[in-house]
Amino acid sequence: MASQGATNPNVAETAKGVGTAIGRVILYIIVYVVVSAVVKYIFETFLPTEFKIDIVSYEPYVQILLTLAFGYLIVSGIAQVFYVSLVAKYGHPTAAAVRNIIRIIGIGALAAAIAGGVAGVDDNGEIDITGFEAVRGDWCDYAKNVQRGVIEVILKTGDVNAAVRYVKDSVLKLRKRQFRIEDLVIWKSIDKDINEYDRSDPHIVAALKAIKAGYAFFKGSKIGYVIVKGSGKISERAEPYFMIKDYSVIDVEYYIDRQIVPAAMRIRSVIFIDIFVY
Numbered sequence: 001m002a003s004q005g006a007t008n009p010n011v012a013e014t015a016k017g018v019g020t021a022i023g024r025v026i027l028y029i030i031v032y033v034v035v036s037a038v039v040k041y042i043f044e045t046f047l048p049t050e051f052k053i054d055i056v057s058y059e060p061y062v063q064i065l066l067t068l069a070f071g072y073l074i075v076s077g078i079a080q081v082f083y084v085s086l087v088a089k090y091g092h093p094t095a096a097a098v099r100n101i102i103r104i105i106g107i108g109a110l111a112a113a114i115a116g117g118v119a120g121v122d123d124n125g126e127i128d129i130t131g132f133e134a135v136r137g138d139w140c141d142y143a144k145n146v147q148r149g150v151i152e153v154i155l156k157t158g159d160v161n162a163a164v165r166y167v168k169d170s171v172l173k174l175r176k177r178q179f180r181i182e183d184l185v186i187w188k189s190i191d192k193d194i195n196e197y198d199r200s201d202p203h204i205v206a207a208l209k210a211i212k213a214g215y216a217f218f219k220g221s222k223i224g225y226v227i228v229k230g231s232g233k234i235s236e237r238a239e240p241y242f243m244i245k246d247y248s249v250i251d252v253e254y255y256i257d258r259q260i261v262p263a264a265m266r267i268r269s270v271i272f273i274d275i276f277v278y
Helices: 009-046 060-117 141-157 160-175 202-212 252-271
Strands: 186-189 222-227 238-240
Touching (some): 141 252, 160 252, 186 202, 202 222
Antiparallel strands (some): 186 222, 222 238
16 A cells, blocks of 8 residues: 555646746747747748738728638648647647647737737827837838828828828828928937047948048937939938038939838738839
């Protein structure tokens, strides 16, 4: 007769198995989160526009539902891959648990991304655009205003086509040079000694040109510059905005391609809306 203090082998084995399973679940969840983040980055950065989903004709709530459905298919596919790789070695219960956990975390993360990435109206009736380019300091005011305008049109009217027209009109005005130079200024801080910077940084190129012209810039200063027409690298075409006398030299196509369109496309990347401005 076994003593009462002896450990039941079955209980010990079960506890060991549970501990191993939990450890593997945690490991696979970590792997999944890392891999899904990489996949999301590749999808948003490198996938050509023509392969992305275009649901311009749908209302915003339908767009969100379709986004969730599309995301669920992707998450379920990834979860099933983990299930197939685990079921033979650890059995159905453990593999199914991993699959379900991945589904829950994946869909939860997708819903959180939609809730956090899409702008809304706060308690004071103001447009909340936290997380979008408009809150960044390295975008010109014109790009910020276009993005805010797109968000306001969508939130107030629900008409995505009207938002597309708004972007097209904004681009047209820029090409007609109906702007103030102040709206195209890109501001950047000089956080260290200028000699410590890479001389190819646009704001440093602009600062050096200003210094050569007799202006003072040093650590702690803030330089405002615009991009002008010309050949060569973009950074080489950065000019202090206060030294520009002829606005016709400003490269409006740079602002369209590198600031206005990306700012508008940032909204599309969240709710899968294609905005064509050309």
